[in-house]
Amino acid sequence: MKELKLMKGNEALAEAAIRSGCDAYFGYPITPQSEVLEYLSLEAEKRTGMTVLQAESEVASINMVYGAAGTGKRAMTSSSSPGISLMQEGISYIACAELPCLIANVMRGGPGLGTIQPSQGDYFQAVKGGGHGDYRMIVLAPSTVQEMVDFVRLGFDLAFKWRNPVMILADGALGQMMEKVELFEQQPRKTNIEPWATVGKPKDRERNFITSLHIQPDKMENINLHLQKKYNEITKEEIRFASSGCEDAEIILTGFGLVARICQKAAQLARAKGIKVGVFRPKTLFPFPYAEIEKLASNPKLKGILDVEMNAGQMVEDVRLAVNGKTRVEFHGRMGGIVPSPEEVLAKIEEKFVGELV
Amino acid sequence: MNEKTMLGENIAETADTQEVICCPENLVYEKPDTLLDTPMHYCPGCGHAVTHKLIAEVIHEMDIQSETIGIAPVGCAVFAYNYLNIDMQEAAHGRASAVATGVKRVFPEKFVFSYQGDGDLAAIGTAETIHTCNRGENILIIFINNAIYGMTGGQMAPTTLPGMKSTTSPFGRDVATMGNPLMITNLVASLPGVYYATRVAVNSPSNVRKAKKAIAKGFEYQKLKKGLCFVEVVSNCPSNWKMTPIQANKWLEENMFPYYPLGDLKVPNDKEK
Ligand code: SF4
Numbered sequence: 001m002k003e004l005k006l007m008k009g010n011e012a013l014a015e016a017a018i019r020s021g022c023d024a025y026f027g028y029p030i031t032p033q034s035e036v037l038e039y040l041s042l043e044a045e046k047r048t049g050m051t052v053l054q055a056e057s058e059v060a061s062i063n064m065v066y067g068a069a070g071t072g073k074r075a076m077t078s079s080s081s082p083g084i085s086l087m088q089e090g091i092s093y094i095a096c097a098e099l100p101c102l103i104a105n106v107m108r109g110g111p112g113l114g115t116i117q118p119s120q121g122d123y124f125q126a127v128k129g130g131g132h133g134d135y136r137m138i139v140l141a142p143s144t145v146q147e148m149v150d151f152v153r154l155g156f157d158l159a160f161k162w163r164n165p166v167m168i169l170a171d172g173a174l175g176q177m178m179e180k181v182e183l184f185e186q187q188p189r190k191t192n193i194e195p196w197a198t199v200g201k202p203k204d205r206e207r208n209f210i211t212s213l214h215i216q217p218d219k220m221e222n223i224n225l226h227l228q229k230k231y232n233e234i235t236k237e238e239i240r241f242a243s244s245g246c247e248d249a250e251i252i253l254t255g256f257g258l259v260a261r262i263c264q265k266a267a268q269l270a271r272a273k274g275i276k277v278g279v280f281r282p283k284t285l286f287p288f289p290y291a292e293i294e295k296l297a298s299n300p301k302l303k304g305i306l307d308v309e310m311n312a313g314q315m316v317e318d319v320r321l322a323v324n325g326k327t328r329v330e331f332h333g334r335m336g337g338i339v340p341s342p343e344e345v346l347a348k349i350e351e352k353f354v355g356e357l358v
Numbered sequence: 359m360n361e362k363t364m365l366g367e368n369i370a371e372t373a374d375t376q377e378v379i380c381c382p383e384n385l386v387y388e389k390p391d392t393l394l395d396t397p398m399h400y401c402p403g404c405g406h407a408v409t410h411k412l413i414a415e416v417i418h419e420m421d422i423q424s425e426t427i428g429i430a431p432v433g434c435a436v437f438a439y440n441y442l443n444i445d446m447q448e449a450a451h452g453r454a455s456a457v458a459t460g461v462k463r464v465f466p467e468k469f470v471f472s473y474q475g476d477g478d479l480a481a482i483g484t485a486e487t488i489h490t491c492n493r494g495e496n497i498l499i500i501f502i503n504n505a506i507y508g509m510t511g512g513q514m515a516p517t518t519l520p521g522m523k524s525t526t527s528p529f530g531r532d533v534a535t536m537g538n539p540l541m542i543t544n545l546v547a548s549l550p551g552v553y554y555a556t557r558v559a560v561n562s563p564s565n566v567r568k569a570k571k572a573i574a575k576g577f578e579y580q581k582l583k584k585g586l587c588f589v590e591v592v593s594n595c596p597s598n599w600k601m602t603p604i605q606a607n608k609w610l611e612e613n614m615f616p617y618y619p620l621g622d623l624k625v626p627n628d629k630e631k
């Protein structure tokens with residue numbers, strides 16, 4: 001049965017957490033995502049008995065997530081950029097201890113205290129590993145409120161499939177805007193006990209312990225090799241993307257999240273003017289769809305790629321790696337909480353490429 | 359004949375005789391199954407080892423091994439999970455009580471304790487400590503106070519005594535610039551969320567017995583869902599105090615106890631029990 005609702009992005013994400021059968025949420029207020037904690041405080045416990053706790057800081061929240069995730073329960077937190085920076089230590093520990101959990105970053109403009117307006121300035125932090133050491137999160141980039149819902153459930157599934165932290169990398173606009181969403185049915189809370197979880201040692205199994213400490217270098221290298229192997233498998237199996245109008249395109253716009261929708265509109269405007277523009281959107285930022293972008297770049301009809309982001313040029317580095325010199329890659333970015341308009345993206349296409357499109 | 363020779367003679371006797379000696383009726387003490395055989399890395403005379411044993415004994419005696427989750431700190435006790443035969447999580451530096459909160463909130467019926475040193479609990483983790491106590495999380499916090507950073511090699515701790523030398527207070531802790539020792543147990547005892555706060559030591563047999571009772575109470579009150587229990591163990595660090603174990607225990611009595619007097623800081627009101 002379809003359940004349609006008009007919902008704000010942050011509230012939709014919170015609703016999806018309840019419906020995913022999430023066991024525990026730990027968070028700290030920060031604009032523009034405080035509605036997640038507010039919505040869960042009001043709704044979660046009475047509906048599913050889910051734990052919701054306002055922590056004293058983001059440092060505490062992520063470590064509460066560590067504790068709850070270490071018992072094999074579905075645990076999550078959410079925050080926005082400065083708060084996510086505070087969580088980086090904990091995320092690194094979680095990644096090494098291989099704890100499944102969900103972290104949502106509703107990004108705002110930085111650096112520093114920055115602005116409360118939307119941004120995509122935390123791509124590097126999320127995708128390349130903002131904490132110390134060699135680790136990866138699976139990073140999902142929603143571009144609609146519907147995906148704010150869908151990626152919560154998907155995020156938990158991937159987190160448990162791979163015993164890895166998953167981040168939903170959204171932005172302030174997605175968090176605040178209202179759209180129609182289709183909600184999935186309530187999923188049961190988790191009752192099975194993971195074999196690795198710390199829930200109290202029965203007589204008939206060895207003790208379980210959760211740690212990220214392996215002081216012998218050979219052991220720590222093996223842990224690293226194991227993690228890298230896992231990340232390679234994730235790369236093989238979990239790449240997700242969307243593309244439209246790329247087959248006959250002379251220009252391809254790349255962008256993630258909200259920006260991909262702006263690109264979509266810009267592509268329409270361009271096609272109305274007779275410029276064949278396509279849009280390619282990675283849904284997973286890690287793993288990144290390098291091979292798919294390389295394939296598009298190999299199309300002889302293609303004049304180039306314009307990558308658009310709400311930052312100074314972060315994902316564009318991965319686009320360039322993927323393209324590997326096969327076509328020209330231009331970049332257009334806005335920062336500090338400014339959202340680019342479809343018209344300005346179109347103007348960029350014309351400025352950078354149209355002279356060559358005869 | 360002195361005792362040693364007698365013992366030697368016994369050992370030299372036949373296997374049959376030995377079996378008779380090693381019989382259940384003669385058993386006066388047994389290592390609890392909650393303690394592993396792993397040799398501890400703690401320095402000789404260190405209070406950590408004794409405190410670990412007490413925790414293991416209490417869990418064994420209460421028969422709650424299958425319901426207990428411990429949280430290890432960063433510091434000398436970082437490897438606590440190598441010695442205690444229970445499910446454990448190793449937390450980031452200072453965050454043990456937040457991790458314990460996460461565990462307890464999803465498994466409220468289980469026994470959860472954190473084991474933390476002074477740097478972990480009273481410096482980098484002060485916020486987590488205060489707020490966990492203030493929320494009255496139904497857990498036990500065991501706080502080892504030896505007034506120094508052991509694992510990193512003897513730096514000043516939040517609880518280092520005035521005038522006490524460390525590698526980062528080489529001329530002695532100058533309270534004018536380095537502040538006074540943080541009496542964190544007194545601080546948390548003032549919070550309504552804390553049900554039981556006490557200060558014990560493991561430097562002598564009688565103190566060890568009292569310390570064990572305090573730890574046991576912490577678990578008992580947790581069973582009754584009374585709120586947070588906080589047990590400070592005033593301990594030593596022979597290695598970084600640069601003393602023999604005997605000197606360290608003497609120094610502990612003469613210098614630590616006057617500053618950190620042993621005894622209950624907050625006792626449950628018996629009427630409400
Ligand atoms: S360094 Fe100090 S606290 Fe650490 S094990 Fe040695 S004596 Fe104990």
